[in-house]
Amino acid sequence: MNNPDLIVAAETRSPVGVPALLSSDLEPLYLRRSGTSLLIDFSTGEAAMLHFGADLGLALPDLSLLGEAVPHSALDVPVTLGLIPQASSGWRGRPGLRGHRNGQAFSARLRVVSVERSSVEGSHGEDCSAVITQADPEAGVSVRTEIRFNDGGLLQLRHRLDNHGADPYSLDELAAVLPVGRAAIEILDLTGRWCRESHPQRLPLRQGTWVRSGRHGRTGHDASLLLAAGTPGFGNRHGQVWAVHLGWSGNHESFVDAAADGRTVMGASELLGAGEISVAANASYETPWLFAAYSAAGLDGISDAFYTWFRARPHHPGVRSGKARPVVLNVWEAVYFDHRLEPLLELAEAAAGLGVERFVLDDGWFRGRRDDQAGLGDWYVDEDLWPAGLTPLIDAVTGHGMEFGLWVEPEMVNEDSDLARAHPDWIAGPAQRSAGGPAGRLPERWRHQQVLDLVNPAAWQYIFDRLDALLSEYRISYLKWDQNRDLAEMGHAGRPSVHAQTLAAYRLLDELRKAHPGVEIESCSSGGARVDLGILERTDRIWASDCNDALERQTIQRWTGVVVPPELVGSHIGPTTSHTTARTHDLSFRAITAMFGHFGLEWDVRRLAAAERTELAAAIALFKQYRPLLHSGRMVRADEPDPALRLHGVVSHDGGEALYALVSVATSFAEVPGRVCLPGLLPDAAYRVEAVYPAADDRRAFLQAAPPAWLVGGIEASGRFLAESGLPMPVLNPEHGLLLAVRRVTAAAPAADPAANSAHPVRNP
Ligand code: GLA
Numbered sequence: 001m002n003n004p005d006l007i008v009a010a011e012t013r014s015p016v017g018v019p020a021l022l023s024s025d026l027e028p029l030y031l032r033r034s035g036t037s038l039l040i041d042f043s044t045g046e047a048a049m050l051h052f053g054a055d056l057g058l059a060l061p062d063l064s065l066l067g068e069a070v071p072h073s074a075l076d077v078p079v080t081l082g083l084i085p086q087a088s089s090g091w092r093g094r095p096g097l098r099g100h101r102n103g104q105a106f107s108a109r110l111r112v113v114s115v116e117r118s119s120v121e122g123s124h125g126e127d128c129s130a131v132i133t134q135a136d137p138e139a140g141v142s143v144r145t146e147i148r149f150n151d152g153g154l155l156q157l158r159h160r161l162d163n164h165g166a167d168p169y170s171l172d173e174l175a176a177v178l179p180v181g182r183a184a185i186e187i188l189d190l191t192g193r194w195c196r197e198s199h200p201q202r203l204p205l206r207q208g209t210w211v212r213s214g215r216h217g218r219t220g221h222d223a224s225l226l227l228a229a230g231t232p233g234f235g236n237r238h239g240q241v242w243a244v245h246l247g248w249s250g251n252h253e254s255f256v257d258a259a260a261d262g263r264t265v266m267g268a269s270e271l272l273g274a275g276e277i278s279v280a281a282n283a284s285y286e287t288p289w290l291f292a293a294y295s296a297a298g299l300d301g302i303s304d305a306f307y308t309w310f311r312a313r314p315h316h317p318g319v320r321s322g323k324a325r326p327v328v329l330n331v332w333e334a335v336y337f338d339h340r341l342e343p344l345l346e347l348a349e350a351a352a353g354l355g356v357e358r359f360v361l362d363d364g365w366f367r368g369r370r371d372d373q374a375g376l377g378d379w380y381v382d383e384d385l386w387p388a389g390l391t392p393l394i395d396a397v398t399g400h401g402m403e404f405g406l407w408v409e410p411e412m413v414n415e416d417s418d419l420a421r422a423h424p425d426w427i428a429g430p431a432q433r434s435a436g437g438p439a440g441r442l443p444e445r446w447r448h449q450q451v452l453d454l455v456n457p458a459a460w461q462y463i464f465d466r467l468d469a470l471l472s473e474y475r476i477s478y479l480k481w482d483q484n485r486d487l488a489e490m491g492h493a494g495r496p497s498v499h500a501q502t503l504a505a506y507r508l509l510d511e512l513r514k515a516h517p518g519v520e521i522e523s524c525s526s527g528g529a530r531v532d533l534g535i536l537e538r539t540d541r542i543w544a545s546d547c548n549d550a551l552e553r554q555t556i557q558r559w560t561g562v563v564v565p566p567e568l569v570g571s572h573i574g575p576t577t578s579h580t581t582a583r584t585h586d587l588s589f590r591a592i593t594a595m596f597g598h599f600g601l602e603w604d605v606r607r608l609a610a611a612e613r614t615e616l617a618a619a620i621a622l623f624k625q626y627r628p629l630l631h632s633g634r635m636v637r638a639d640e641p642d643p644a645l646r647l648h649g650v651v652s653h654d655g656g657e658a659l660y661a662l663v664s665v666a667t668s669f670a671e672v673p674g675r676v677c678l679p680g681l682l683p684d685a686a687y688r689v690e691a692v693y694p695a696a697d698d699r700r701a702f703l704q705a706a707p708p709a710w711l712v713g714g715i716e717a718s719g720r721f722l723a724e725s726g727l728p729m730p731v732l733n734p735e736h737g738l739l740l741a742v743r744r745v746t747a748a749a750p751a752a753d754p755a756a757n758s759a760h761p762v763r764n765p
Contacts (some may be wrong), residue, residue: 005198016280026115028063029380030056034153034305036294038178040083040132045111047083047132049146052155052178053242053294068261074397080749083145084110085161093259094209094736095277096267098144100174101165110134110143111185129531133602138729140165142535143174152308155292157187163279171277180242180256184229184264187256190559195547195580197528198225198559205264207228211255213271217451217487217498219249221529225563227254228302228324229266237286237298238677244268245306247533248288250487250502266585273496274406288534299562300680303635310536317520317540318567324627325541325567326357327601327620330480333548333579335604337364337371338736339385343606345396348604352400354613355620358600359397360405360480365390373448376412379466394475403760404524405478406470410463410482410503413452415445428453428487428501432494433467446485454504455492464508470514481539483508483525500536509538524569530558541568548574548602550579551735553739554663555648557597560639566650567631571597573616576602585735587612588694588701591619592661592737595649596630599623622693626659626741636680644668644734647676647741655682655719658742664732672704673725680743681719686746689727691713693739696730701738704731716745 026042032055036573039051043064050066067078075090082089088109098108111181113723116131122371130271139163148156157176163169178481185205189212190198203210212227214220224631230241240390246252246268254268268290279285291309294587295301310316329351335343339361349357369375381389390406397404413420414426420427423438428451429442435458442450454460470476490498509521520540523530527546536542542564545556560569571594577584594600599620608616623630630650636658638647644667649660660678681687689710694701696711715727720743732738 005551015190017228023666025111028060029115029117029132030060030134031128031130031147031149032306033128033155034151035296036149036153036155036305038147038149038155039063039167040049042112044080044089044113046080046089046291047112047134047175049083049179053181053240054296057422059159059440060759064514066181073317073673075562082110083264084108084134084143084174085177085265086110086312086667091259092267094175094255094257094261095173095179096175097122097161099141099161100170100172101140101167101175102170104171105139105165105571108136108141109680110136110138110141113142117566120518125144134361136224136425136426141169149308149338150305150309150314151441151692152305154305154309157290157292158287160284160286161279161283162284162526166281169279170275171279171285172272173393174271174285174287176246176268176287178242178290178292179267180229180239180264180266182264183231183240184242184263185232185233186227186230188226188234189224189254190226190554191224192528193221194340194526195545196530196556197221197531197545198495198556205256206257207258209257211253214252214269214712216503216529217251217490218483219252219530220486221527223252223529224254225268225531225560226302227256227268229256229264232473233641237300238637239298239678240546241295241299241302242266242398243293243295243299243302245533246270247291247537248502248506249530249532250498252288273498275519276499278285278497278500283732291533298639300635300637303562306563307635308567310565317579318631321520324624325598325631327355327623328358328360328405328570328572329356329605330360330362330405330572330599330600330602332362332407333602333604335364339382341386341392344393346606347604348393348397348402350401350608351601352402354605354617355624356402357479358403358405360478361390361393362407362480374407374414375415376414376449377417377452379410379463379470384692391476396477398475403477404475405480406476407480407482408467408486409482410508411454411501412449414449415442416448419452421457426450426453426456426459427451428490430491430494439705446488449485451485451487451490451501453492453497453501455497455500460504460508462512467508467512468515471512471519472642474520478520478522480522480524480543483523483530485526495569498744502731504759506534506538513538524570524689528556528560531564533563536568541570543570544597545579547578548590550574550585550664551583552581553593553664557593558646558648560594561635565631565635566597569597571595571602572599572602572640573619574602586694586700587615587619588698589736591623592663592693592739594620595626595659595739596650597662599627619693629657629659636660638677638679642668642670642673645673645676645732647678649678649680649740651680655685656744660740660742661737662732662740663737664734665723667734672731673729676729677724677726678722678740681722681742682744683718683720683723685744686716686720687719687722687742687746688716689740689742690715691724691738692741701736702730702732703733737753
């Protein structure tokens with residue numbers, strides 16, 4: 001149950017009384033995983049973060065001698081960079097903890113109480129996770145920090161603050177931070193808007209704080225999925241990079257804080273509203289997980305760490321279900337709100353004929369929903385549109401051998417709905433209201449809708465029951481779970497409630513998954529406004545953007561993919577002329593773009609010309625052929641010097657095969673592209689490279705008198721040759737792509753070449 005009065009107190013309770021302080025003779029904590037390490041020293045009595053970055057090997061110096069110099073006009077002792085950076089240790093950067101008891105106890109002095117260490121199988125007996133507890137008896141608080149170092153090098157860190165005092169502790173911020181190496185002098189993060197999510201921006205790292213605030217109540221179209229800092233010009237495959245991500249779908253801040261003393265930290269925290277978190281006596285507050293990675297080989301190394309973590313989860317789609325990600329057809333851009341059985345049956349038949357494996361009925365099927373102005377909240381199949389319910393459509397879809405998926409937007413309500421008319425007080429807003437009473441002042445509408453107050457147990461239960469009933473009544477394998485507005489002025493009982501609402505939405509997903517374990521869920525939020533590892537812990541894919549324009553998608557998917565592996569990123573072939581940009585693209589470019597994701601269609605494929613249908617069916621078959629590789633391999637993005645070209649690919653972990661896409665996003669300055677490098681293969685293995693799509697003589701894709709000689713029959717070359725010298729590429733027209741399949745042709749690696757600098761191909765075709 002979601003009791004509003006226990007928003008905070010309902011979280012884990014701690015034992016009464018502040019834990020006793022330990023002496024400071026604890027062994028340092030040195031966690032190492034997959035080339036990355038974290039070093040925390042306790043010799044000052046505080047958890048002092050000495051290092052996060054490259055593995056430091058086994059021989060560590062005497063850490064107690066590593067305190068900084070004491071400069072003039074400064075604190076008389078060296079300043080510690082704590083696990084919770086605090087003013088009580090002289091830290092003048094952004095504090096890790098801000099809170100008070102009615103204006104008192106405003107500055108905590110946290111000291112180490114306990115350190116629990118543990119290793120996991122496969123970590124060679126070394127510590128790879130730990131729990132550090134620090135406490136301040138005077139302030140009456142303790143902070144328990146959980147650290148997990150996952151295989152692949154992805155670090156997870158979160159804090160729990162326990163209030164041991166008799167009165168409530170008002171929490172303003174509890175941040176998770178990590179040190180960044182001095183070599184980092186450049187910041188990269190992502191921003192965006194509707195239909196243009198996940199675009200990178202770079203800036204120099206200067207003294208001061210670079211903060212990205214998300215006040216949308218949801219993750220946000222402009223959210224920085226990744227905040228990175230690194231060495232000058234760090235790229236996809238070169239340079240040192242430190243990166244963080246906050247696994248949270250509510251308000252948040254991520255920041256790089258370069259202090260005047262020369263040290264830099266990066267981190268993130270939940271952004272709390274005024275008075276939002278008051279931690280009751282003997283109650284606690286827990287932060288979301290901070291995820292962090294370090295790479296000595298550019299952003300691809302960061303992706304390796306995230307992908308390894310995702311794919312090791314027992315509930316990762318594919319791992320959980322044991323089945324490949326089905327090819328989807330979503331009807332949205334085919335029919336919008338025009339829900340009529342006959343055309344939908346035709347669409348299902350056409351989809352099945354093309355090789356589609358999952359058919360998703362989008363918005364418009366429930367009571368009163370004829371457009372986007374009414375109906376949200378009334379989660380009953382509309383009797384006028386569907387006199388026999390959804391069964392005729394579902395039977396047809398499943399009869400064709402496809403799964404059936406359904407769109408829902410459970411966290412929202414239209415004022416024009418039976419639900420809002422019956423329960424005006426279930427609409428979230430800033431006003432304090434009583435049960436059954438008027439709604440009070442409401443936030444401005446957004447897409448004509450408001451937010452349903454899921455912190456209200458009755459509202460939560462109603463939504464759970466409706467979704468549970470639909471999933472029980474119909475053969476639904478998949479929910480497209482949408483969330484189409486910011487949570488502005490989000491309040492419950494007159495207090496800010498984004499925190500509680502986010503947890504309530506999480507709990508709704510968790511409980512439904514428990515009740516219907518076979519159902520997959522997609523997280524959509526006006527496209528990609530809720531892409532984060534908090535929502536992805538309880539969903540099976542994200543909808544990266546409402547923009548199906550392949551050119552836009554090249555950027556959106558490339559950068560979403562730095563964190564999220566392709567099997568989790570919904571990616572559809574849209575109509576020939578994009579509904580969101582009016583750009584027209586050939587099918588080959590649209591298909592090559594959609595292949596590097598969870599592939600699907602969002603297009604009225606009922607009346608395609610015969611040639612187009614044949615090409616589309618072939619593209620779907622091609623995706624299915626490479627799906628196991630695309631959804632399990634390592635992502636490779638070349639540092640392509642020509643801004644008009646992009647090269648990305650997926651290479652299998654054993655280096656045995658790869659699929660690359662060369663994409664032209666503009667016209668090039670050069671007459672011919674020259675030799676484009678294909679990095680990421682085993683240097684000393686021999687490979688066969690073949691152009692698979694489109695055909696070499698496709699006049700729409702290429703503008704040339706003749707293609708490079710190898711393009712027609714393929715070529716064999718070593719991984720080193722392909723990475724260092726590359727292959728001459730055809731002249732692609734702008735906004736076209738070329739798919740290249742690479743297969744290893746020798747079983748054993750040849751002996752190391754003594755003249756390592758000469759890059760001769762291993763075999764000549
Ligand atoms: C949002 C989604 C779209 C579609 C519509 C339906 O905009 O992002 O994909 O589902 O809602 O209203």
